[in-house]
Structures are given as structure tokens and as C-alpha cells.
Amino acid sequence: MRRTTIGVLAATLILALGTLGSAQAAQLQWWSHWAVEDSKKAVLFEAKRRFEAKHPGHTVEITFYEKKNMWPALRAAFTAGSGFPDVFYYDNDVPEFMAAGWLADLSQGIRWESIEPYGKAFWTRPGPAGKIGTWAIPVEAASDEVYFNKKLFRELGIAVPANFAFTQDQFKDVVAKCAKAGYAAFATGAADREWAAMYIPDMLLLSKLGYGDVQKLYRGDLTWKDPRVVDVFRYYKELVDLGAYAKTLTSMQLAEAHRYFHTEQKACMFPVGSWYTGRAFVPPEKGGQPAGFELGLLNYPLMKDGKGHGEKMLGVAGSLAVAAKSPNLPLAIEVANAFADVEIGNMWMAKTGIQTGIKTDPGRIDSPIKWYFDEFAKVNRTSKWVDLTAQQVKLLMKPGVWEVYVATVNQGLPNRLIGADEALAKLEEARLKGK
Amino acid sequence: MSADTASRAEAVVRAIPRAPARRAGPRRPWGALAIFLGPTLLLYFAFAIYPVLVTFYNSVHSLRMDLGMLYEFVGLDHFREILTSDEVFWKAAANSLTWGLVAPLIDIPLALGLALTLHARVPFAKVFRTVWFTPVLMSYPVVGVIWLWVYNYDWGMANLVLRAVGLGGYAQAWLASPATALPALILVTTWMFAGFNMVVLLAAIHAIPADYLDAARVDGAGAARRILHVLVPLLRPTLVNLAILDFIGKMKQFALVWVMTRGGPMWGTETVATYVVKRAFEWKTLDLGYPSAVAVLWFVIIFGLSYVFTRLLQRREALEF
Numbered sequence: 062m063r064r065t066t067i068g069v070l071a072a073t074l075i076l077a078l079g080t081l082g083s084a085q086a087a088q089l090q091w092w093s094h095w096a097v098e099d100s101k102k103a104v105l106f107e108a109k110r111r112f113e114a115k116h117p118g119h120t121v122e123i124t125f126y127e128k129k130n131m132w133p134a135l136r137a138a139f140t141a142g143s144g145f146p147d148v149f150y151y152d153n154d155v156p157e158f159m160a161a162g163w164l165a166d167l168s169q170g171i172r173w174e175s176i177e178p179y180g181k182a183f184w185t186r187p188g189p190a191g192k193i194g195t196w197a198i199p200v201e202a203a204s205d206e207v208y209f210n211k212k213l214f215r216e217l218g219i220a221v222p223a224n225f226a227f228t229q230d231q232f233k234d235v236v237a238k239c240a241k242a243g244y245a246a247f248a249t250g251a252a253d254r255e256w257a258a259m260y261i262p263d264m265l266l267l268s269k270l271g272y273g274d275v276q277k278l279y280r281g282d283l284t285w286k287d288p289r290v291v292d293v294f295r296y297y298k299e300l301v302d303l304g305a306y307a308k309t310l311t312s313m314q315l316a317e318a319h320r321y322f323h324t325e326q327k328a329c330m331f332p333v334g335s336w337y338t339g340r341a342f343v344p345p346e347k348g349g350q351p352a353g354f355e356l357g358l359l360n361y362p363l364m365k366d367g368k369g370h371g372e373k374m375l376g377v378a379g380s381l382a383v384a385a386k387s388p389n390l391p392l393a394i395e396v397a398n399a400f401a402d403v404e405i406g407n408m409w410m411a412k413t414g415i416q417t418g419i420k421t422d423p424g425r426i427d428s429p430i431k432w433y434f435d436e437f438a439k440v441n442r443t444s445k446w447v448d449l450t451a452q453q454v455k456l457l458m459k460p461g462v463w464e465v466y467v468a469t470v471n472q473g474l475p476n477r478l479i480g481a482d483e484a485l486a487k488l489e490e491a492r493l494k495g496k
Numbered sequence: 497m498s499a500d501t502a503s504r505a506e507a508v509v510r511a512i513p514r515a516p517a518r519r520a521g522p523r524r525p526w527g528a529l530a531i532f533l534g535p536t537l538l539l540y541f542a543f544a545i546y547p548v549l550v551t552f553y554n555s556v557h558s559l560r561m562d563l564g565m566l567y568e569f570v571g572l573d574h575f576r577e578i579l580t581s582d583e584v585f586w587k588a589a590a591n592s593l594t595w596g597l598v599a600p601l602i603d604i605p606l607a608l609g610l611a612l613t614l615h616a617r618v619p620f621a622k623v624f625r626t627v628w629f630t631p632v633l634m635s636y637p638v639v640g641v642i643w644l645w646v647y648n649y650d651w652g653m654a655n656l657v658l659r660a661v662g663l664g665g666y667a668q669a670w671l672a673s674p675a676t677a678l679p680a681l682i683l684v685t686t687w688m689f690a691g692f693n694m695v696v697l698l699a700a701i702h703a704i705p706a707d708y709l710d711a712a713r714v715d716g717a718g719a720a721r722r723i724l725h726v727l728v729p730l731l732r733p734t735l736v737n738l739a740i741l742d743f744i745g746k747m748k749q750f751a752l753v754w755v756m757t758r759g760g761p762m763w764g765t766e767t768v769a770t771y772v773v774k775r776a777f778e779w780k781t782l783d784l785g786y787p788s789a790v791a792v793l794w795f796v797i798i799f800g801l802s803y804v805f806t807r808l809l810q811r812r813e814a815l816e817f
Contacts, residue, residue, distance in 0.1 A: 136777050157782045252644075308649045311672035311761060460781045464584075464774070472761035476672045479762065494581075 086118040087389045089396060090146035092135070094128035094379060097316065097348060098339040100412040101201075101379075107408060108399040115399075119392055121148075128154065129253050139163040142386070147393035151197045151382035153452045158382075159188050159196045165383040166194035170394040172401035177202075179448070180418025183377040198397045199418025200409065201379035203334040204441075205260055205450050210322070211355035213329050217242055225440045226360035226370075233300060239329040240304030247305055248321045248328030250313030251475070255467045257315065258306070258475040259451045260332035263374070264361040265293045271368030272447040279457035285489040293364065294481035298474060306475045316340065316348060323350035330359070334450065335437075336378060338414035342430055356433070358440040371443060376450040377418050459495030462488070554788035560781060574789030585790060587763045588771040589797075592747050595682055595767070596801075600742040602686050604735055607693030612723065614694070615701050625698075629691035640755030643684045647671050671757055674764025681752060681765055689745075693738050700734040701727065736809040740802055747798045768794045 091109070095101040102125070109121045124146070126134070132155055138145035139161070151158065158164055166188065173181055173195075180199030188194045214221065217238045221227075227235060236246040251257040267275050269289050277283040278290060307313065307328065313321065319340050322331040331337065341356075343349035350356065363370050381400060383393045399405070406419030411428035428434070455463045469484040479487075555575075558568040578585050610628055614621050631639065646653045647670040655667035670680045704727065712722045728735070750769035753759060759766035759774070768790065776787040 133777075140777075157780050160780075161782055308669045308672070311669055311757075312644060312648050312652075455780075460779045464779070468760065468762050476669075476761055478673060 086120075087392055089119065089121045089148060089387075089389055089393055091121050091123045091148040091396065092131055092146040092150065093123055093125050094131060094150040094152075095339070096125035096127055098413075099343050099347060100414075101339050101409075103412050104200075104405065104409045108396070108405060111402075111405075112396050112399045116392065116395065121396060126150075127253075128152070135163075139384075145384050145386070147387040147389050148381060148383055148396045151380045152378055153376075153450075153456055156456050159186060159194075162189035163385055164188070164194075164196040165385040165387065165390060165394065166192075166196065167198065167383060167394060167397060168195040170391070171195075171198065171398050175401040175403055175406070175420050177418050177420055180377055183418070183448070184380065197380035197382040198400050199377040199380050200400055201336060201377070201413075202375065202416040202418045203336045203378040203450065204373055204375040204416065204444075204446070205264065206333065206335050206337065207260075207264070207359040207361065208322070208331045208333065208337055209357045209359055210326060210329055211357045213239075213244065213326065214357070217329070219329075221357065221359065224360065224443070225358065226363050228363050229296065229365050232362035233296075233303070235329070236300045236305050237303050245305065245307035245321075245328040246300070246303070246330055248318050248331040249306055249310055249475070250315055250318035250321070251310055251471050252312050252317075253314040255471055256451045256454070257318070257333075258310065258471045259454065259466070261300070261305075262293065262297050262470055262474070263451045263454060264332070265297055265364055266290065267369045267372055267374065267447070267449070268361050268367045269293050269364040269369065272372055272449070274368065276449070276457060279454050281459050281462060281492045281495050285485045285492060291481070291485060294474075294485055296364070298481040301475055301477060310475055311472070319348065319350075323354045323356070326354075334378060334452070336413075336415050338430070338433065342414055342433070356436075358436060360440060360444065369447075371445050372447050373441065373444040374449045374451070375416070375446040376448055376453050378450070378452070380418075459492075462491045462495045465491035551788045551791055554785050555792040556789075557785045559784040559788075570785065574786050575793060577786070578790055578793060584763055584766065584771060585768070588759075588766040588768045589794075591678055591763075591765060592749065592767045592769075592794075594678065595685075595749055596743045596747040599682055599685060599746045600739040602682070603689055603693055603742050604739050606686065607690050607697055607738070608728075608731075608735070610690060610694040611697035611701055612727075614698055625695075628694055631688045631690075632692045634688070636751035637755050639684060639688055640752050643680075644671075644756055647680055671765075672761055674762055677757055677761060677764045681756060684752060684756075685746065685749070689742070693742070696738060697731065697734060700731050704730050733810070736806075739809070740805055743805065744798060744802055747794075747801075 093105060095105070105123060109123060113120055128150060131150065135145060135149060135155075135158075139158070145163075151164070168185075176199065180202065181195060183199060184197045185193065185195045188196060209221075219235055219238060222231070239246040247261060249258050249260070266278065269292065270278060270283075270287075274283060274289075278285070278287070283290075307321065309317075309321075318331070318333075319337070322328050323341060324345070340348060341350040345351045360371070361373060381397050383390070383397055387393045400419060403420050403422055406417050406421040407426050409415070409417045409419060410421050410423075411426050414428070414430045414433050449457075454466070458466065465487050469479065469487050473479040474481070474484050556569065556571055558570050558574075560566065610624075614625055618624070634642075649655060649667070649669040649672075652670075654670060655664075658664055658667045668676065671677045708726055708730065709722055712726045717725065748769055749767050750773070753765050753767050753770050754773075757765045759770045772787045772790050772794075775790065776782075776784055
């Protein structure tokens with residue numbers, strides 16, 4: 062009897078310890094964009110590996126999405142209060158997540174000394190009920206660039222100026238030459254990105270108004286009827302009418318736009334974030350640019366009497382956030398913290414060729430795409446970086462104005478559905494009504 | 497009245513058998529009813545009634561998630577704004593209404609034509625029935641992606657066919673202009689649901705006694721007259737029900753638009769359903785009050801129009817075969 066009792070007690074103890082052990086071992090869920098970008102995934106898997114090595118027994122499962130499909134899933138899960146991941150990709154597309162209180166405040170628990178100050182500052186914003194917090198780790202930083210096909214430029218007799226920036230008239234000639242030869246000037250696909258066709262008008266506005274006034278314009282403090290803005294829109298409409306965009310603009314997706322530019326070579330230029338490299342610098346069979354493709358970079362066109370010549374947009378892009386209501390919050394913050402490491406920053410740069418908000422040690426970066434870093438540095442040696450990108454414009458605009466900006470600048474103007482004045486009238490009306 | 501008459505009347509009354517005293521019916525098994533119906537009613541209340549009530553409640557409140565889900569009573573302000581100054585709502589309403597009215601006019605005659613074709617026992621009828629019905633089995637996202645390919649400017653089937661037959665000048669980016677985008681989407685739903693309507697109509701045709709058609713044939717009616725003057729009147733209840741269901745379905749159209757155009761270009765395919773979702777979850781305000789008001793208003797409009805159409809189109813007399 063006594064033996065039996067001892068046996069039962071021992072079995073109970075073993076069972077209890079087992080249960081305790083399994084309760085302590087957590088499997089964290091991580092949802093990430095970049096499903097088709099192997100170079101970025103390599104860095105993510107390295108951060109996961111480091112976290113798991115540092116926290117034995119705990120594991121992380123990464124589920125990859127295209128972010129267009131991830132946002133609705135996240136919205137639904139957070140609204141329902143269940144089914145959301147512990148850690149997830151985050152960027153400027155959904156600024157409302159911060160205000161809704163769905164993101165954990167990361168001001169504590171992260172090695173911020175390993176993050177660039179501008180990156181931390183970018184995500185330090187008002188959250189729910191105006192409470193200031195730091196809501197994400199700035200993994201990716203990107204500038205808005207105009208890439209071009211050197212071979213096509215050569216064939217069309219287009220010479221790039223020494224400062225890599227065409228004047229307003231020269232740029233119009235470039236667009237005209239491309240269109241006349243049967244190429245689209247810009248390889249833009251707006252089917253799955255509501256800001257894809259905004260790059261050129263945003264660049265022209267920055268060049269004309271300068272950073273200060275362009276911010277005022279987007280915030281609603283400057284009228285869309287400002288003569289300088291009218292000039293930019295009318296000039297942009299001329300480019301569109303010359304045939305700047307492909308007729309597939311509306312049905313072409315971002316991934317297709319990449320192929321359209323570097324594989325099919327049907328467009329002279331590709332205005333896009335410098336995260337271009339994440340998709341392009343992978344093997345061609347995975348959607349990367351073909352070997353031998355001659356990639357070049359340009360600076361923004363110089364608008365007549367512009368106040369923003371030489372200014373260039375740079376901002377935080379793909380980041381990492383933690384769910385405020387994660388049942389594994391301290392561990393989830395540790396996953397994010399795995400990115401706050403110079404070695405991870407170096408690896409990101411070496412693998413992807415994209416800027417990062419993580420601190421790096423350039424002397425220790427060994428990358429097969431060094432030629433790209435050199436080209437980038439050459440073109441941007443005099444660039445004056447301003448904290449803004451085409452994707453970030455949404456952050457500045459009042460509710461309702463962005464939607465009109467999307468309809469007019471991402472759809473109406475490039476598809477030649479409306480004129481410059483009509484677009485400006487709609488934007489001004491939205492500005493005045495904006496809440 | 498004489499005494500004789502009175503006594504006879506009494507006799508008659510006595511002769512009438514008295515109705516038995518009302519007996520209490522069998523006791524209802526309330527316990528079993530609660531067990532079997534309770535969970536279903538609970539689920540129905542939780543997932544159908546409660547959300548509807550909350551939507552009505554939200555429609556007269558401002559409810560901003562970014563302000564900590566604070567409710568603020570605003571009365572009919574949302575409705576006033578929708579009706580007086582929300583241009584996008586009116587565009588979305590016009591698109592939805594166009595879709596709701598045009599689609600049944602195309603879908604139902606087409607389905608009737610297909611059903612009659614099968615009824616006529618054309619060769620390979622079974623194959624045709626399967627082929628025509630298959631699109632109904634596909635989900636909107638799958639159909640949306642397929643038709644995005646069909647409408648692609650460079651290599652889509654629509655433009656390839658036009659170019660192949662020498663009409664390349666008409667090739668265009670079908671989803672890039674408000675003038676063609678909405679008709680293009682209407683065509684997709686027609687393709688998708690023609691098979692379903694066809695099957696329903698085919699069943700209804702089979703239910704009509706052959707005597708009627710035989711009698712018409714004996715009277716010398718040709719095929720066209722037999723269809724127009726015999727079949728169609730007898731199918732009227734089915735046709736009306738299909739048309740009203742089609743109308744309601746198109747007025748609520750969301751998934752196909754979301755996959756193919758997200759309401760663009762320039763709100764050219766915006767429907768009320770997509771607008772509600774955008775206002776609720778894509779605007780930076782995260783205000784659930786205003787989109788709830790749009791949803792309530794649209795519910796009332798659909799309900800009212802469906803009622804009016806039913807009253808106008810349904811005949812009161814029952815048809816018996």
C-alpha cells in the first residue's frame with residue numbers, strides 16, 4: 062500500500078513537472094512580410110536562431126505573407142482580441158495600429174544603443190490616447206530612388222548629367238524619348254500598392270517646394286492651389302500624356318513591375334524605394350534581375366526655381382513590432398531585441414543592400430554587391446536626406462485626404478482619367494474637409 | 497313563434513351534437529425545446545442579431561478606437577453627413593445600384609436561355625451543364641484572380657482575342673477606366689452566377705407539366721410563342737425570386753471588387769460594402785460610428801427596394817400545376 066502511494070505521488074510529481082516545463086516553453090508566432098525576398102528572410106532567420114539559442118526551450122515560428130494580405134488579417138485579429146501573433150512586421154502603411162493600442166511600447170527592453178537615433182525617433186510617436194511610446198524596431202530604412210536601365214539610356218542616346226539629376230526640361234525629353242521608342246518611362250505597377258505611382262509627383266513636389274513646404278502641403282497647412290504646386294501637377298500631367306506609364310499600370314503588381322523593368326526591359330526607369338535590391342538581388346529564377354543587367358541610379362529632377370534641389374527622401378520602412386496583448390510579452394520583446402545588434406545590421410546590409418535603422422560597422426561588411434554600394438554612394442554623395450518617403454506621406458495627411466490623394470495621384474492622373482487642375486481641385490476640397 | 501315551432505327548434509338544438517369540451521393539448525416539451533433550439537438561437541443571437549443591434553447603436557455614436565473606444569452620442573449627424581456631403585458614398589451607392597439593377601437584367605435572361613438550351617436536349621447537354629455550373633463553385637478571390645488575367649492589357653485573353661480578330665484598336669486596360677471597369681466586373685458576376693440561375697430555372701421548367709406545352713403545340717404555337725406565352729408566365733415566380741436574390745446579392749458586392757480593383761480607379765467600382773470597410777478599417781480615424789451609419793442606411797435602402805420590387809413583381813394568385 063505504502064509502495065503504491067509513493068508510486069502515485071512520484072508519478073504525479075513527474076507529471077506536474079512535465080506540465081510545468083511545457084507551460085514555460087513558449088512557441089512565439091511571428092508574422093512577416095517579405096515572403097518572396099530571400100535575402101531579408103536570411104536575416105530574419107538569423108535573428109530567430111539567436112533568440113532561440115539565448116532562450117533554450119522557447120521557439121519562434123515565422124509565417125510569411127505579402128503584406129497586402131497580412132494587414133487585413135492583423136486588423137481582424139486585433140479587433141477580435143485573439144489570434145494575433147506575438148511579433149509582426151510593421152510599417153507606415155497602417156499608422157492607425159499605434160493609435161489603436163495594438164502595439165507594445167518598446168521604449169524599455171531594447172538595446173537602443175544599437176539602433177540609429179533617427180530610427181528610434183521615427184517610431185517614437187503618440188500612441189493610444191496620445192501617450193508617447195516607441196512602437197517598433199526600425200529594421201529597414203529606405204530612400205526613394207529613380208533606378209534606370211543604362212543599356213536603354215545608351216540605345217536612346219540619353220546622357221546622364223554629372224550630378225545625376227536632369228533639369229525639368231531634360232527630364233521631359235527623357236520621358237519623351239522613352240515613350241517614342243515604345244518603352245514606358247516608368248515601370249510602375251499600382252495594382253497592389255496605393256502609393257506606387259506617387260513617387261515621381263512626390264519627388265517633383267519636393268524638388269519644387271523644398272522639405273519645409275512639402276510637409277506643410279501634405280499636412281494641410283498649404284493650399285493645393287499654391288502656384289508652385291499647380292506648376293508641378295501640370296508638368297507631371299505633361300509627362301503622363303507623353304506616355305510615361307505603361308497601359309498595364311492598373312493591373313500590374315509591384316513584383317511584376319520589377320520584372321517589367323529588369324527582365325522584360327520594357328521601361329527606362331523605375332522610381333521605387335531603395336528596397337528594390339531586396340527583390341532584385343536574388344537569383345533570376347526567383348524573380349531577381351538577370352545577370353548583366355546594367356542598373357543605374359538618378360537623383361530627382363531639378364524643377365525650375367525649386368527650393369528642394371538636392372534633397373532626397375529617406376525614411377524608416379519595414380520594421381518589427383510586438384503585440385501589446387501578447388501572452389508572451391517579455392519574450393516577444395526579446396525577439397525584437399535580437400535585431401538590436403550591429404552584427405545583424407551588418408548582415409542586413411551585406412545580404413540586402415538596403416539601408417537599415419540598425420547601427421552598422423561598414424568596415425566589417427563584406428558583400429557581393431559592393432559595386433552597388435559604390436554606385437549608390439557616388440550618386441548620393443551630395444544628397445541632403447529628408448525624413449520622408451512616398452509611403453510616409455500618409456502619416457502626414459489628415460483622414461480623408463490620403464484617400465483622395467490615392468484616387469487622384471495613384472489612379473486618376475497616371476491613367477489619364479483626370480487633368481491636373483481637376484486633381485488639385487479634389488485635393489483642395491479634401492484638405493478643407495479633412496478632420 | 498308558436499309553441500310547436502319552439503319545441504321543434506329545441507329538439508333540433510338538442511339534436512346537434514355538442515362540441516366536446518376543449519381539452520388541454522399535450523404539454524409542450526419545453527426542456528427538449530430549450531436543449532435543441534437553445535444553442536442555435538444563442539449562436540444566431542450572438543453572430544447575427546447582436547452585431548446588427550450594435551451596428552444600429554454605433555450608427556448614432558462616434559466610436560474611435562484611437563481614443564480608447566470611447567462612445568460619444570452624435571444623434572443623426574453621421575446620416576446627415578452621408579446624405580449631404582459624402583460624395584464617395586453617393587458614387588458607391590450609384591455603382592451598387594447600377595450593378596444591382598443591370599445584373600439581373602443580363603443574368604436572368606441568359607440563364608433562361610441556357611436552361612432552355614439544356615431542356616431542348618442539345619447534344620452534350622450534360623457536359624454543358626457541368627461547364628456552365630462550375631464557376632459557381634469557385635470562390636470570389638479565385639474568380640477575381642482569373643479575371644485579372646483575362647483583363648490584363650498585354651497578355652489577357654480579352655485583348656488577345658480582340659487583336660486576333662483584327663480589332664486590336666479596341667484592346668484596352670479594362671480595369672483602368674471607370675467607363676469600362678464596372679461593366680467588366682458585372683460581366684464577371686454574370687459569368688459566375690449564370691450557371692446557378694440556370695440550374696434553378698431548369699428545375700422549374702421540369703416541374704411544369706408537359707400537357708401545357710403539348711396543348712400549345714396542338715393549338716399551333718411555335719417554339720417562340722410556347723416559350724413567351726406558356727413557359728415564361730409559368731416560370732414567373734421563379735424568375736422574380738431569382739431577380740430579387742440577384743439584386744440583393746449585387747447590392748452587397750464586396751469580395752470581387754476587393755480582389756480586382758479595391759474600388760478604383762477613381763471610385764469607379766467602389767461599392768457601398770467596400771466603402772464601409774475602408775471607412776472602418778483603412779482610414780486613420782478608425783471610427784466605427786460613421787461606417788456603421790453607412791451600413792444601416794444601406795440596409796434600409798436594400799430592404800426597402802427589395803420589398804417594393806417584390807410587391808411590384810410578384811403576382812398574388814398562386815399558380816397550381
